[in-house]
Amino acid sequence: MLREANASHVELTLAAAEWQRLQEAAGARATLLARDATAHYARRAAAAGRALAEQRRPGVGEAPGRRLASGSMGGFLTLSEAYAELERLRSEHPTLLTELPTQGKSRQGRPLRVWCATAGLGECTRASARPAVLYTSLVHAREPQTLMCLLRFLQVTLDSAARDADSQAARLVQSRKLLLVPVANPDGYEWNRAHSPRGGGMRRKNGLKTCGRESGDGVDLNRNFGHKWAHDSIGSSGSGCSEEYRGTAAFSEPETQAIRALVKEHRPAATLHWHGWGEDLAFPFSYDWRAKLSVADLSAYQEFALEMTARNGYASGRAWEVVGYTTNGEADDWGWGDEGVYSFTLEVGNSRDGFWPAPSRIAPIAEQSVYAATYLLAAAGAQLQVHGVSLSGASSGGSSGSLVLSLQNNGLAHILTHRSVCVRADEASTSLAASPASEAGGAARWSHQDGRGLCTPLPPLKARASHSLPPLAASWSRAERFFSLSLLVGEPRRRSLEASELEGRREAAQEGGLAPASRSRSLGQLGHPAALPAAAELAVTAMKVRVSTDDRTATTCNEECLCSVGEAAVYTLAAECRDKTRRGATCRAPLRASTGTNYASGKADEFFVWQPGAYREGGVCRVSSTTRDTLIAVYATCSRVGAQEPLGFSNSEGHTATVDFPCVAGREYHLFWNAEYMPGRHAFTLSERCDGGRCLRATGRRSLSIVAPRWVRFRDRKKKQRA
Numbered sequence: 001m002l003r004e005a006n007a008s009h010v011e012l013t014l015a016a017a018e019w020q021r022l023q024e025a026a027g028a029r030a031t032l033l034a035r036d037a038t039a040h041y042a043r044r045a046a047a048a049g050r051a052l053a054e055q056r057r058p059g060v061g062e063a064p065g066r067r068l069a070s071g072s073m074g075g076f077l078t079l080s081e082a083y084a085e086l087e088r089l090r091s092e093h094p095t096l097l098t099e100l101p102t103q104g105k106s107r108q109g110r111p112l113r114v115w116c117a118t119a120g121l122g123e124c125t126r127a128s129a130r131p132a133v134l135y136t137s138l139v140h141a142r143e144p145q146t147l148m149c150l151l152r153f154l155q156v157t158l159d160s161a162a163r164d165a166d167s168q169a170a171r172l173v174q175s176r177k178l179l180l181v182p183v184a185n186p187d188g189y190e191w192n193r194a195h196s197p198r199g200g201g202m203r204r205k206n207g208l209k210t211c212g213r214e215s216g217d218g219v220d221l222n223r224n225f226g227h228k229w230a231h232d233s234i235g236s237s238g239s240g241c242s243e244e245y246r247g248t249a250a251f252s253e254p255e256t257q258a259i260r261a262l263v264k265e266h267r268p269a270a271t272l273h274w275h276g277w278g279e280d281l282a283f284p285f286s287y288d289w290r291a292k293l294s295v296a297d298l299s300a301y302q303e304f305a306l307e308m309t310a311r312n313g314y315a316s317g318r319a320w321e322v323v324g325y326t327t328n329g330e331a332d333d334w335g336w337g338d339e340g341v342y343s344f345t346l347e348v349g350n351s352r353d354g355f356w357p358a359p360s361r362i363a364p365i366a367e368q369s370v371y372a373a374t375y376l377l378a379a380a381g382a383q384l385q386v387h388g389v390s391l392s393g394a395s396s397g398g399s400s401g402s403l404v405l406s407l408q409n410n411g412l413a414h415i416l417t418h419r420s421v422c423v424r425a426d427e428a429s430t431s432l433a434a435s436p437a438s439e440a441g442g443a444a445r446w447s448h449q450d451g452r453g454l455c456t457p458l459p460p461l462k463a464r465a466s467h468s469l470p471p472l473a474a475s476w477s478r479a480e481r482f483f484s485l486s487l488l489v490g491e492p493r494r495r496s497l498e499a500s501e502l503e504g505r506r507e508a509a510q511e512g513g514l515a516p517a518s519r520s521r522s523l524g525q526l527g528h529p530a531a532l533p534a535a536a537e538l539a540v541t542a543m544k545v546r547v548s549t550d551d552r553t554a555t556t557c558n559e560e561c562l563c564s565v566g567e568a569a570v571y572t573l574a575a576e577c578r579d580k581t582r583r584g585a586t587c588r589a590p591l592r593a594s595t596g597t598n599y600a601s602g603k604a605d606e607f608f609v610w611q612p613g614a615y616r617e618g619g620v621c622r623v624s625s626t627t628r629d630t631l632i633a634v635y636a637t638c639s640r641v642g643a644q645e646p647l648g649f650s651n652s653e654g655h656t657a658t659v660d661f662p663c664v665a666g667r668e669y670h671l672f673w674n675a676e677y678m679p680g681r682h683a684f685t686l687s688e689r690c691d692g693g694r695c696l697r698a699t700g701r702r703s704l705s706i707v708a709p710r711w712v713r714f715r716d717r718k719k720k721q722r723a
C-alpha cells in the first residue's frame with residue numbers, strides 16, 4: 001500500500017511479493033529503505049525512546065492535563081497493559097465507565113472484552129434511549145496506534161466530564177452512550193508481542209491457522225463482515241496465506257461475531273473503527289464505486305466527515321475515493337448496508353509513521369482523533385449547529401445590512417419540541433433589530449427579552465433538517481474588523497420526563513425514527529421502541545457567530561463564506577473564509593479543465609470542472625491519464641458538502657487510467673484526481689466522441705436543422721431505390 005506523496009518520491013510498506021511486482025513493473029524506480037519492517041520499527045522505537053527519556057517533556061501537540069499512558073512495546077501498551085489502563089480508568093470514574101459481559105472468546109480462547117461509558121451505568125446493560133456510538137480499535141493487530149487513539153479519546157472524555165459539569169463532555173456522557181472494543185483482535189496482537197516484544201510486529205490477521213506457516217496465518221477480520229462478503233477478489237482474497245484472506249464465510253470468526261452481536265444488542269446510531277494509516281476518514285461503500293448512496297445519505301456522510309476532519313485536516317470520502325481501491329467484507333459496508341448504522345473508518349498516522357509510529361508521535365496522533373470521535377458522539381443524538389449566515393443589502397458605507405442566520409439539526413435524532421433561540425450582539429457598537437422585511441412576512445418574528453436579546457421560536461427539527469431564522473437588521477462599527485453575536489437556544493417548555501419521553505417516542509414513530517427521513521427502513525430495522533431517543537438531548541446550546549465587517553463580506557458572502565474550524569461552536573463569516581480555500585481542494589472551488597491536454601499538479605488531490613461542448617445527445621466523454629498509477633473519478637454534481645453521483649472511476653495500477661462516461665454539451669462535470677499515487681505534475685487529456693448510435697451535435701439549432709433532414713432524405717432515397 002502506498003500513500004504519502006511529495007515532489008520526488010513516495011515511501012511504502014510492501015509484502016515481499018508486492019516488492020517483486022513493483023520491481024518488475026515498467027518504469028518503476030524503487031529503492032529498498034528497510035528490508036525488515038519489524039526490525040525497522042523496533043530500531044526506530046528504541047532510538048526514539050532514548051531521545052525522549054533525555055528530553056523529558058510532553059510530546060509536541062499533546063493537550064494539557066493528564067498524559068496518555070506509555071507502554072512497554074515501543075511506547076505502545078501490550079494487551080495486559082491496555083486492560084490494566086482501562087481498569088485504572090474504571091476505578092477513577094466508577095460512575096461513568098463499566099465493563100460489559102465479554103462477547104465470547106477469540107479463536108485462541110482470549111475473552112473479547114467490551115466497555116461502556118455513560119452517566120448512570122444502568123443505561124449500559126441494555127438498549128437504552130440514549131443514542132450510542134460503537135468504537136473499535138486493533139481490528140488489525142499491527143495497528144497499535146488505534147488503541148492509543150481510543151484510550152486517549154476515552155480518557156479526555158471521562159476526565160473532562162468529571163472535572164467540569166458544564167463541559168461538552170459532561171453533556172455527552174449524560175445523554176449518549178459509548179461502547180468500546182479496544183482490542184478487537186487480541187490473538188493477533190498477542191502474536192505480535194510474543195514475536196516482537198519491543199514493537200514492530202507485522203501480524204495483521206487473527207489467530208486462526210489458515211496458511212500452513214505461522215507468519216501467514218489468520219483471517220483478515222476487516223474482510224469478514226457480512227455485506228457483499230466475497231463480492232469479488234479485488235481487495236479481499238480466498239487464499240488462506242493472503243494478508244486479505246476473508247475467511248470461509250461471512251462472520252466465520254468469533255471476533256467479527258462479537259461486533260455483530262454488540263450492534264444487534266445495543267443498536268448504536270454510529271460506529272467508528274480506528275485503523276492505521278493514511279490520515280483519512282472513509283465511509284461506505286467500499287465494495288464497488290457504483291454502489292449507490294442516496295443524495296441525502298451521501299450528503300449526511302460528507303457533512304459529518306467534513307466536520308469530523310475539521311481539526312486534523314484528514315482527507316475524507318467514500319473508501320475508494322480516499323484509499324484509492326475497492327474492497328469487500330469490510331466493517332463500514334456491513335454497518336451501513338445491513339444495519340443502517342452510520343459507519344466510519346478513521347485511518348490515523350501518515351506514511352512516515354507507518355504501522356508502528358515512533359514513541360514521540362503516539363500522543364500527537366492520538367490527539368488528532370479526539371475531536372473526530374467526540375463529534376460523532378454528539379452527532380449520534382440531536383445537535384444544533386449554525387448552518388448558514390448571509391449578510392446582504394449593506395449600505396454604501398458598509399456598516400449595516402440584513403442578516404439571516406440558519407440553524408441545522410446536524411445530528412441523527414429528531415428535535416421534537418419547540419424551542420426558542422435568542423440572539424444578542426456582544427459589543428455595544430453593534431445593534432440588532434427585527435428587520436422590517438421579517439415583520440411584514442408575518443408568522444415567525446423576533447421579540448425582545450430582557451437579558452437575552454432578540455428571541456424567536458425554533459420549530460421542531462427533524463434529523464438533518466435546517467431552519468432559517470427571520471432576517472435581522474444589523475448595524476456595526478466600521479472601526480472594528482469583526483462584530484460578534486451570541487446565540488442561545490432556550491430550554492423546551494417544562495414538563496415531566498415521562499410525559500416528554502412518551503410524546504417523544506410517539507412523535508419519533510410518526511416522523512420516522514432515528515435516522516434521516518430518506519432512510520425509511522431505519523425505524524423498522526431499529527425494531528424496539530427503546531432505541532428511540534429522548535426528546536431533549538441537545539449537545540450544543542450556545543453558539544457564537546463572528547462577522548467580518550469587510551465590505552466584501554456584506555456584498556458577496558453567503559454560507560460559502562462560513563468557516564467553523566477552530567473553537568467549537570464559533571462560526572466566522574468572512575470573504576477570507578472562501579478565499580483561503582485552495583483552488584481544486586473541493587468540487588466547490590474547482591480548477592478549470594478544457595478539451596485537450598490539461599495538467600494536474602501531483603502535489604495534492606485536485607478537483608477540476610469541465611464543460612464539454614460537442615454533443616447534445618449520444619456523446620461520450622473520455623478522461624485519460626498519460627501517467628500510470630493514477631486515480632480518476634468523474635461526478636455529475638457537486639453539492640454544498642462534496643461531489644455526488646459518480647459517473648466513472650478508475651484506479652490504475654501499473655498502467656494509465658481511462659474513464660468514459662455519457663456526457664451532454666454545456667453541462668459541468670467534476671473530475672477528481674488523487675495525487676497520492678504518482679507524485680509530480682502530470683498530463684491528462686479530455687475528449688468527446690459520438691457513441692456510434694444517434695448523436696445530436698450541439699452546434700446550434702440552425703446547423704442541426706440543415707444537417708439532419710439532409711441525412712434523413714439521403715437515407716430515404718437509398719431505401720426507396722432498394723425497394
Ligand SMILES: [Zn+2]
Pocket residue numbers: 139140143222274275276
Ligand atoms: Zn487496518
